[in-house]
Amino acid sequence: MPAWAARYVVAALAGLGLPATVLAQTSDLVSTTAFRVCADPANDPMSNDKETGYENRIAELMAKKLELPVSYTWYPMATGFIRNTLRANKCDVVIGYAQGHELVLNTNHYFTSAYTLVTQEGSTIDGVDTLSDSRLKDKRLGVVAGSPPASHMARNGLIAAARAYDLMVDRRYESPIIDMLDDLKAGEIDGALIWGPISGPLVKSDYPGMTVTPLVKETLPPRLFYRITMGVRQGERVWARKLNSLIRRNQDEINAILIDAGVPLLNDMGTGLLGEGN
Template sequence: MRNRRAILGGWPAAAIAALGLASWIAAPAAAQTSDLVSRATLRVCADPADMPLSNEAGEGFENKIAELLAKDLGVPLVYTWFPQATGFYRMTLGSKRCDVVFGVPSGADPYLNTNAYFRSTSVLIVKKGGPLDGVDTLADPKLKTAKIGVTAGSPTASYLVQYGLMQKAKPYSLTVDRRYESPAEEMIKDVESGAIDAGVLWGPIGGYFASKVPDLVATPLVKERGGPPMAYRLTFGIRPGEDNWKHRLNDFIKKNQSEINRILASYHVPLLDEQDRPIEVSQ
């Protein structure tokens, strides 16, 4: 079973109130979640060290969306932490240690997916004002002699092969334990230092880390053709068969889409509509 990092190519996550509250806060939430394992709390499984997505300090955008969902449900938020690695589904949703996972690509097995709550793509990260500033496709002739950072096994690697750019490329690890390694931050540092001329990362990760370096710019890649998809719809992942829970989560997404977009935009996540046009978000 592949986790979301493998699917996206590495761009590829609380204290419980007094039990006396559960009797009245669980009732409205349970009305449309009759198949949910826990009705008294929102049980989320997430990576403990996967910024900007999630961490144990609650600093990631998935943490913020989880808080918004818990507030909408009117129940406390509790986490089960597990690294995004092989066996993630089996050890989380599959073993009923939680009831939802965020950031699951649409169609990813063995999850039951909600409607997408955002759509994003990979980004090209270069020096601001440098010779590659303004490049918005990997097919650009300016990249022919460039040394490009690429996540091993990612869709980007296929395009680098297609465009004859792989010979000079520098690979970065795909699946790691982010408590100990951070290939994305390593790639950003290499672009900043000039060790590589450009880097390509999954947008929600690349946009966040590039924004922390004043002389870097991240450009969404939406023009690639003839290879694997670069843009993905991200959903809430739940267990197959929990249709009532899926409907409740879809209602939440529809009602709170504007606020979800604001959270994502505050982390510099590139948001796209279905025509690959940027979604402008007012803060």
């Protein structure tokens, strides 16, 4: 590592209250001149190449705290995303990644959310919060094929009437969640089972008259809530700890960005909305 880069990292670690001895573990792959983010260019409401998604806003916050500019490597979040971005050393962090995924080293989580049931306000299933509710019998529910809610639907006899939407797509050309919400608006389905950090913001911005209900009462597997972290390259523990410190010290600002976007935030156990004491 060049002397100027070493001095920069030592100063940064000192500012975080971390011992300078961790410098020896710092990877030379992490940029010291930009906050390099791996992101999908068409993954609204999370990220896009216009930099208006809530993950873009979180990236800007992190970069500001590091006193660095944001630099993006854009790649569709489908097969090969991590291999062609993070592992190829084209960028240093993925802003949103599920906790425990083996492709990356996870930071501490910065929010918890759940799958949701989206319904038309005033419908007979408006506010239903468990997939075992008898009111869902014979209802036409949209679901992303292979997603966790599909297993619960099968258990509760809801698959026969379901409409499936594609899981792995290039969002530059296909938008199955938008299609699902459009079908709900048109009355072609009765409800839509969608990951909350997607459904909440989309409904808030573009689908007035719909209700987003987090499914926090399911007790059987698979779980429907997940803790979301930032992802870095495996082995870059110093970089992960640096991000952990930034997350911890700026959690209120991160929460404000997520709440403003419409993301349903849950407590760490996924049993209720954040702040409700559940």
